[in-house]
Amino acid sequence: MFTSKVPVESVEKIQENIFILKAFSPQIASAIKPGQFCNLKVSETDFPLLRRPFSISDVDGDYISFMFNKHGEGTRILSEKRNGDVIDILAPLGNGFTYEDDYDTAVMIGGGLGAAPFPFLTRRLKNKKIVTLIGGRNEKDVTDWGLKNVFYSTDDGSIGFKGNVVELLISKFNDFKDSEIKIFSCGPTPMLKALQKFTVDNNIKCEISTECSMACGFGICQGCPIDSAEKDKYYLVCKDGPVFDAEAIVL
Amino acid sequence: MFTSKVPVESVEKIQENIFILKAFSPQIASAIKPGQFCNLKVSETDFPLLRRPFSISDVDGDYISFMFNKHGEGTRILSEKRNGDVIDILAPLGNGFTYEDDYDTAVMIGGGLGAAPFPFLTRRLKNKKIVTLIGGRNEKDVTDWGLKNVFYSTDDGSIGFKGNVVELLISKFNDFKDSEIKIFSCGPTPMLKALQKFTVDNNIKCEISTECSMACGFGICQGCPIDSAEKDKYYLVCKDGPVFDAEAIVL
């Protein structure tokens, strides 16, 4: 873990409201793993006060990328960064995906911007088949940036399967019958909850990347508890997560 | 008085730490007079909270200019504006100089960035001689941007007269013996105080442009009092000033 001042290479708008910020950081690029995140100081002033947590979306050589929606003050500022601007980044944070264990097919499931960590995971996966399911409200919500073998679901059916991404998974489940799969997922809580139930009931390996409000991002503020499956115990999303085994947490 | 969203044309660094911000505003250009000021919202967010008051430094056709030092958060943000950025400006504010009355020579006296309002005054003056005295700590503090017939004074003598600008005025006073002069001044309080004493003692017409902390800039917060020569009465710098007759105020 370290803080580092990182120069922005580019900010690209790849969809109606989806941006990719690319920055040059050999240090972070070599230290970070898929599923881990960074905590970004979006401005050089004390405003906005807190850092903003973002998954690492891709690492390409010495370059790192973040994928984000513009919705509040922090993401607005990020979306306006220009080549040469410098961002103070705290990284690498949390525990990433465990993707090198024993299984045949990696099924990545993302709800909306939940796709963010998967380009990097896709890049790092060796000798596994990949299926990627991305869900959103409509066509504009989803992207296949950096992904492989992508199937969409949308609430309005404007692209791909009409329905949510867990329904899409269930509909495709027969395809996976003959191989052992492991699910990597990230997205809004209702989706993760449905997925968690499905995978636990069906005894499928599943890792969930979670999100919550954070102050520090590295374990000193106790601001990011998540209910654990153990009684009377919270995990900290930033330190014990953000990626958890589906069985380990209560959503 | 109105608020207006004004596009930035350019920001130019004309000295070590002196910037000119030029913006396009036919509306302000046609409404504002020398010595009046504007109150600028330097960012699009609520931070920094308050507007920043700046004299109008020049008006050229539909373009208006501000001259400033970068010293705090607000001026830092202004110095980083780029072509096309938009600034919310409240203008025209306060009372400017009375420069069309009866006298022969306009003597403009600025301490450091006190020079700011004089390019515009210089441009508007018709049928008057102009002498401009600009004082600073050293060479880097002073500029003749937009000024005419300039004489410098510096504390360290690095350029022009060695001493302060009031001493420079006194040293040149013989030159003005035969013409009626009117002094227009702006700068740090100690300088204005010395000048005020000199002009009142010698019965010279003198207008002083003052500065103080402001919130609103147009008379609603009562935040900007200045002692008046009348007993038990404050003027408001933003509404009754910022330009005052030297005799009207207590500095």
Place this chain on the structure above:
Amino acid sequence: MSNIDLSVKIGSLILKNPLMLASGTVGYGNEISNFTDLSKIGAIVTKSVSLKPRKGNPPQRIVETPSGMLNAIGLANVGLEEFIKTKIPFLKEVDSTLICNIAASSIEEYVECTKTLDGEETVKAFEINVSCPNVKEGGLIFGNDIISVGKITEKVRAVTNKPVIIKLSPNVSAISDFAKVVKDEGGDAVSAINTLIGTSFDIYKRTPKIKNITGGLSGPAIKPVALAKVLEISRKVDIPIIGIGGIMNWKDAVEFMIVGATAFQIGTVNFINPNAGIEIIDGLKSYCEQMNISKISELTASYQL
């Protein structure tokens, strides 16, 4: 658009909408009328007036702080006589509701001011400022003393039939105790909050930046505190609350209504955006439409805890 009922009721006072301009932040209305249409504003609360004119504190009176500002104006005002003679006539022309804010150094002075102004038809209600942090006498000494607040409410109540609103100090442990006393003594509503006491020093001169040493903190920085005070009163005392503190936009205004405010006031934002009031009213309308709220008063204290 026009189907939404924005009106609110505070005691017998009915306002066309819940937005008021806070005392001390719009003077007597004339300067700000260059920027905004005062006839659309729910109510204008005038700068605190006292029996005699007050010169106010010497400069520096204002300093910016992170997301806030400190002020120590010291209740500079023209005094009651001049107020009636020159300020009321202007305000009469404006088709808005006029609430007169009164500050005083003694209970008698509060009573005398109220009595005198009670005859002015243009004045529709009184807001009694028992909480100015920036004057030596009165102000905070009253505002932090529950017995004084009770007495002032009682005595002022006795001399007017117009709505009496008491503006409370946030610089106390339990603001709801003060609201309770106001209710018990016949006050119609409370305004919460006035500014928090704060200071700021020049680290090179080691002097306070504000001549008065301390000032009152306002602006977005205090919004969370103000919301908590309004919520505290709302949960404990059944009295209309006028929410104040750090409102910059319609979202902040909605937040105040949700935690318990019947109406709200905007202060500091007027200095930055003198048309903020109108923009906030428009924002409230759109929000109500979007949320299918037909009467804005339904919002008041609609929190789900």
Place this chain on the structure above:
Amino acid sequence: MSNIDLSVKIGSLILKNPLMLASGTVGYGNEISNFTDLSKIGAIVTKSVSLKPRKGNPPQRIVETPSGMLNAIGLANVGLEEFIKTKIPFLKEVDSTLICNIAASSIEEYVECTKTLDGEETVKAFEINVSCPNVKEGGLIFGNDIISVGKITEKVRAVTNKPVIIKLSPNVSAISDFAKVVKDEGGDAVSAINTLIGTSFDIYKRTPKIKNITGGLSGPAIKPVALAKVLEISRKVDIPIIGIGGIMNWKDAVEFMIVGATAFQIGTVNFINPNAGIEIIDGLKSYCEQMNISKISELTASYQL
């Protein structure tokens, strides 16, 4: 550089410099030691420890506000036993001064915790948290009650010879009254301030953003208030003050010392810049050089009013 004496004294406790890490904002020191050299820090104040472990409040515990943040952690901590077994050993290795912050729901619990920890050589002083706004019992109920604060000080004082620091609540009208009681009952110093009570609501769901409904406001937003509280104590009571609230950089730290603080703590800034402590110490040194100050303790209460 090395000529400047940065050391300060709080009762019998001597710190190598006036910078402390505030309770609850650096856990037990281990995570932050990845970013900063703890051996250079004046003192580390540990997360409030209570007799039994506390799970803390359910999420959401944190929300950002303008120039501030609200937290309602609810004193989540490992409990006294675990603290002694696993946390103190790590802190022993670090060559810094360890101050143990204690929270409790009864006077007896404060006393028992202090007694137990008194034997731990690594613990150099106690900071008694009578002012946590985020727990149902204890906390604020004590913090806003001057008699309780006096009693806690007296009882804790009786069971230890190590310096006793009482951490005061800002949510009161006259914090100096509380500081006076602490002094009278034998406390060595006061810490001021803990967080201000605040809240924040989701305007679409109408629910509090923080599950606990209210939280404690910290960060730059509260700095003016904290400075005013420190100044108030400094002007009225002769007791060492540890200044806290919104310090982001060395300038803020100097400001706190000028208004009366002997030492100061940084909290929220650790989340944003975990090396802030070291940077502030460096800034203090440069300031002292520039201002020709040879002992930093000269700064304390050097205000010119």
